[in-house]
Structure formats: C-alpha cells, structure tokens
Amino acid sequence: MILKNEYYKAKSLTLGVLKTFLSMSFDVVKRIYGIKKVMTIDYPTETYQYSPRLLGLPQLVLDSKGKSLCTSCMKCVEICPTNCLEVKGVEGKEPEIFNLDVGKCIFCSYCEDVCPDDAIKMSQEHILASHNEENLVLNFNELKSQGKRPEPTSSEQTR
C-alpha cells in the first residue's frame, strides 16, 4: 500500500513538472513569434499610457496669463483628509503660501471636487519618489509650474 502511494506521488510529481515545463516552453515560443503579447515594458525608456481615470498629483490651474485661479478660500484645506495642504492668504486673492505634502497626499481628489474656482486639478503625475523627505513638500510655484493636466503622448504604449 505504501509502495502504491509512493508510486502515485512520484507519477503526479513527474507529470506536474512535465506539464509546467511544456507550458513554459509554449509561452516562450509564443512570445518569440509575437503570438503572445509581452506584458512588461523597458521602463523608464518606455512608459505606459494609463487610464484617463488615474488620479495623480493635484496641480494648480493657471489662467492665460499664467496666474493661478486659486482665491485662497481654504475649502480644499478644510476637506483634505490627510492635512497635506497648507494655504495662507487673503480670501479673493492669490495665496501667499500654498504647500502640498506629497508624502501625505492620498490622491483622493476631494480638493478638486470642492474647489469653487476649478483652481486645483488632479494630474496623472504619480512618479514622485524622492530620497529626501523635504523634496516631497511642493510649494506654490512648484505646483503652479505644473500648469494643467498633462496629456499622454501618442508614443506612449496603451495598457
């Protein structure tokens, strides 16, 4: 009985290994002949075009003269669930201070939703890692210089 069990164990192991080997071999052949799409890309020389629904870094929107549309109403500061926004200024005017701590932002888009002036928009920028924590706090000019929602280029791959 023990011998019979050992026989079936060895048989199923051999079959399993053989099945895996054949499946991997077919996969390699399919990729070589382009039958199966390669799912990886040569990052960072290649980048994906992500879904338009991707929410990345909030950015300040500018008017045609390059002035921010923000009127320092503080609504975004009040609604932000992670307290990553710091805005100081006189209501109705451009803020004197507008800081965003990217390390705390969860890209929830509440700030965009609540803004009465459409002055803050979610971009698709999400490659934001830094070796220095201080670099994660973006100031008014840095958020302004981002301008508007970046459009994906046609050379980027579609995922």
Ligand code: SF4
């Ligand atoms: S996206 Fe969310 S977490 Fe980030 S600044 Fe806006 S409200 Fe705060």
Ligand code: SF4
């Ligand atoms: S970004 Fe919008 S919600 Fe935030 S302070 Fe400026 S105008 Fe108000």
